[in-house]
Amino acid sequence: MAWAGRTWLFGLGCACVISLAAACSGAPAPTPTPTKTPLPVLSPTPSDTATATNTATITPTSTKRPTATSTPTPVLTPTRDPRVDPLTGLVVNDVALLQRRPILARIGNDPVIRPQSGLSQADIVYEDIMDGWWVTRLTAIFLAQDPVDIGPIRSARLVNIELANQYQGALVHSGASDQVRWLISQEKFVNLDEFFNPEPYYYLENQGWMGRLHTTAGAIRKYMKEKGLEADVKLRGFRFASEAPKGDAAAQVSIPYPAGSDVVFRYDAQTGQYLRWVAGAPHTDRNNGKQLGVSNVIVQFCEHQATDIVEDSNGATSIRIIMTGKGPAWLFRDGVVVKGFWERDGKYDLTRFVDASGQELALKPGQTWVEIVPPDYKIAYGAPG
Numbered sequence: 001m002a003w004a005g006r007t008w009l010f011g012l013g014c015a016c017v018i019s020l021a022a023a024c025s026g027a028p029a030p031t032p033t034p035t036k037t038p039l040p041v042l043s044p045t046p047s048d049t050a051t052a053t054n055t056a057t058i059t060p061t062s063t064k065r066p067t068a069t070s071t072p073t074p075v076l077t078p079t080r081d082p083r084v085d086p087l088t089g090l091v092v093n094d095v096a097l098l099q100r101r102p103i104l105a106r107i108g109n110d111p112v113i114r115p116q117s118g119l120s121q122a123d124i125v126y127e128d129i130m131d132g133w134w135v136t137r138l139t140a141i142f143l144a145q146d147p148v149d150i151g152p153i154r155s156a157r158l159v160n161i162e163l164a165n166q167y168q169g170a171l172v173h174s175g176a177s178d179q180v181r182w183l184i185s186q187e188k189f190v191n192l193d194e195f196f197n198p199e200p201y202y203y204l205e206n207q208g209w210m211g212r213l214h215t216t217a218g219a220i221r222k223y224m225k226e227k228g229l230e231a232d233v234k235l236r237g238f239r240f241a242s243e244a245p246k247g248d249a250a251a252q253v254s255i256p257y258p259a260g261s262d263v264v265f266r267y268d269a270q271t272g273q274y275l276r277w278v279a280g281a282p283h284t285d286r287n288n289g290k291q292l293g294v295s296n297v298i299v300q301f302c303e304h305q306a307t308d309i310v311e312d313s314n315g316a317t318s319i320r321i322i323m324t325g326k327g328p329a330w331l332f333r334d335g336v337v338v339k340g341f342w343e344r345d346g347k348y349d350l351t352r353f354v355d356a357s358g359q360e361l362a363l364k365p366g367q368t369w370v371e372i373v374p375p376d377y378k379i380a381y382g383a384p385g
Contacts, residue, residue, distance in 0.1 A: 080237065082095055082098070083095055083098075084240075085098055085123065085143060085144045085237075086098070086235045086236065086237025086238070087102075087123035087124055087141065087143055087144075087235065087237060087238065087368075088123050088124075088144065088240075088365060088366055088367060088368075089238070089240030089363065089364075089365035089366070090144070090365050090366065092144050097143070097144050097145075098143065098144060099232040100143065100221070100230060100231075100232065100233070101168065101169055101170050101190065101224065101229070101230055101231050101232075101233050102123075102141050102142065102143045102167045102168070102169035102170070102233065102235070103141070103142040103143075103169060103170050103172055103217060103220055103221075104139055104140070104141050104160065104163055104164050104167060104169040104170065104171050104172065105118070105139070105140045105141075105142065105150050105151075105153060105172040105173075105215070106137065106138075106139055106153060106154050106155065106156050106157075106160060106171070106172065106173040106174070107119070107137070107138040107139070107140055107150070107151065107152065107153065107154065108137060108138075108152045108153075108154040108210055108211065109127070109135060109136050109137050109138050109261060109278075110135055110210050110211075111135075111260045111261075111279060112208065112210065112211070113152050113207075113208075113210050113211035114278065114283070115283070115284040115285060115286040116138070116151065116152065116285070116286060117147065117149040117150055117151050117152075117214065117285065117286040117287050118140065118142070118147035118149060118150035118151070118217075118285065118287060119138070119140055119285050119292055120285040120287070120288060120290060120292055120367075121142065121145040121146075121147045121285075121287075122140035122141055122142055122145075122367065123141050123142065123143050123144060123145075123367065123368075124140075124141045124367070124368050124369075124370065125138055125139070125140045125141070125367070125368075125369045125370070126138065126139040126141075126159075126163060126369075126370045126372060127257075127263070127369065127370070127371050127372060128157070128159045128319075128321060128372045129257065129258070129304070129319065129372075129373075129374075130157070130319075131157070131311040131312070131316040131317055131318050131319055132311075132312070132314070132316035133258060134258050134260075135258060135260060135261050136257050136258070136261040137154060137157070139159070139160060139163055141163075141167060141169065142217055145217070146216075146217035146218055146221065147216065147217050147287060148216055148217075148218070148287065149214055149215075149216060149286070149287055150172070150214060150215050150216060150217060151204075151211075151213060151214030151215060152204075152207070152210065152211040152212065152213055152214060153172060153173060153174050153194065153201065153213045153214060153215060154173070154174055154210070154213075155173060155174050155175045155176050155177075156171060156173040156175070156176040156180060156181075156184060156193075157176070157180060157311075157318055157319070158180060158183070158307070158309075158318055158319070158320050158321065159319075159321045159323070159372070160173065160184070161180075161183060161184060161187055162321065162323040162324075162347070163323075164187065164189040165187060165188070165189055165347045165348055166344075166347075166348070166349065166350050166351060167233070167235065167350070168188075168189060168231075168233045168235075168348075169189055169190070169233070170189070170190035170191075170192050170220065170224060170229065171184070171189060171190065171191055171192060171193075172192050172194075172200075172215060172220060173192070173193060173194065174193070174194040174195070174201075174213050175193060175194065175195050176193070177309055177310065177311050177318065179309045179318075180309060180311075180318060181193070190224065190229045192220065192223075192224075194213065197223065199219075199223055200215050200216075200219035200220045200222070200223040201213055201214070201215045201219075202214060202215070235350065236350050237350075238353070238360070238363050238368075239360040239361065239362050239363065240362060240363050240364070240365050241362035241363075241364075242364070242365060244333070244334035244335075244336065244364075245333070245334070245336065245338050245361075245362065246336070246338075247336035247337050247338040247339075248336060248337050248381075249335065249336060249382060249383060250267070250332050250335060250336055250337035250381040250382060251266065251267040251335050251382070251383050251384060252264060252265065252266045252267065252381060252382065252383065252384045253265045253274070253297060253299070253332050253337070253379065253380070253381040254379070254380040254381070255299065255371050255373065255377070255379060256377060256378060256379075256380075257373075259279075260279050261278065261279065262278070262279060262280075263276065263277070263278055263371065264276075264277040264280075265277075265294070265297050265332065265369075266384060267332075267334075267335040268293065269335065271293055272295070272334065272364075273293035273294055273295060273366070274293065274294050274295075274296075274297050274332065275291050275292070275293050276291065276292040276293070276294065276369070294366065294367045294368060294369050295333060295363070295364040295365065295366025295367055295368065296331060296332065296333045296363045296364050296366065296367075296368040296369070297331075297332040297333075297368075297369050297371065298329055298330070298331050298332070298353060298368060298369070298370045298371065299329065299330045299332075299371045299373060299379055300327070300329045300342050300351075300370055300371065300372050300373070301327050301328045301329065301373055301374070301375050301377070302321050302322055302323055302327055302372055302373070302374070302375070303321070303322040303327070303374070303375060304319050304320070304321055304322075304374045305319065305320040305321075305322065306319070306320075307319065307320050321372060323344060323351070323372075324344045324345065324346065324347065324349075325343075325344065326341055326342065326343045326344075327341065327342055327375070328340075328341055328342075329341055329342040329353050330379065331353060331361050331363070332381070333363065333364040334364060337381055338355070338361060340353060340354055340355045340356065340361050341353070341354050341355075341356075342354075
């Protein structure tokens with residue numbers, strides 16, 4: 001909702017005070033009177049989590065992020081059909097949908113705020129471990145589809161700088177710690193921090209502070225157009241192929257994120273998708289009540305470094321995830337796993353997922369979830385037990 005009647009200086013001062021208080025104490029910003037009727041809360045039916053049969057442990061090495069020396073120079077795949085979404089490999093009816101800036105929405109994943117809104121319409125969703133190592137958070141990327149509700153929107157972290165630069169996108173978030181906010185301000189991507197751009201956001205009634213802030217893709221697009229921030233971003237995209245690759249059987253993959261955020265994907269041969277479970281329950285989209293199903297699951301092993309950036313009143317510090325260089329990456333699609341690598345040379349380059357010879361792995365057309373994990377994580381996969 002827009003906050004009318006405030007001068008720019010007053011609004012900026014209030015935003016900075018609120019931001020500093022929230023970053024230090026963990027307390028939410030004051031709640032204006034809600035103007036949107038809350039969507040119904042959907043209660044997923046718990047389901048037993050099967051045990052995978054294979055456990056693979058690796059210790060990859062990754063290169064620390066190099067210093068950027070140039071501005072973004074996106075490269076298109078020469079043979080790409082302009083009607084094909086470069087992030088999903090799917091044909092769209094309206095090519096204009098692909099001639100826009102990707103929206104990167106920072107979405108909370110605390111157990112008390114599930115189910116979230118809009119995840120089923122994202123082209124790609126990234127999941128990362130939060131400071132304190134107790135929960136994960138999501139970054140959903142929207143290009144070809146515009147959900148009527150996206151949220152809950154939460155604060156940004158260092159990983160969002162890596163992701164927003166890759167996709168030359170608009171980062172949709174609700175503040176950050178002072179140091180992270182300053183680092184974001186130094187970057188070239190569009191920064192739609194809610195504290196300084198309140199117009200596209202609104203609160204849901206009867207929601208706690210972690211789950212109340214939402215937006216819509218339409219509101220974000222309208223705001224960017226009005227402010228001259230929209231742009232036709234030329235993304236290189238990924239390689240796609242419909243035929244299933246050869247690989248080890250992997251009808252299920254288990255990712256041991258912290259308790260309450262632990263993830264299981266189970267392959268459903270009928271739909272050709274991996275269905276997602278979190279903490280033993282089906283993970284659904286609040287907008288439609290359906291369980292999330294994805295074409296690809298990529299486990300990206302990245303070095304996680306400690307920092308001195310304090311993120312909350314408990315003293316938990318931000319995690320720097322190294323996403324330039326090279327490291328192992330496992331692709332799960334069509335009930336099999338293909339083991340390869342991720343590569344990214346510079347801050348403006350889109351990550352490539354490749355095999356041992358350097359050839360790009362072919363994703364299955366459709367939505368992809370990228371699970372970012374530390375090098376020592378044990379990823380279990382195989383047939384459901």
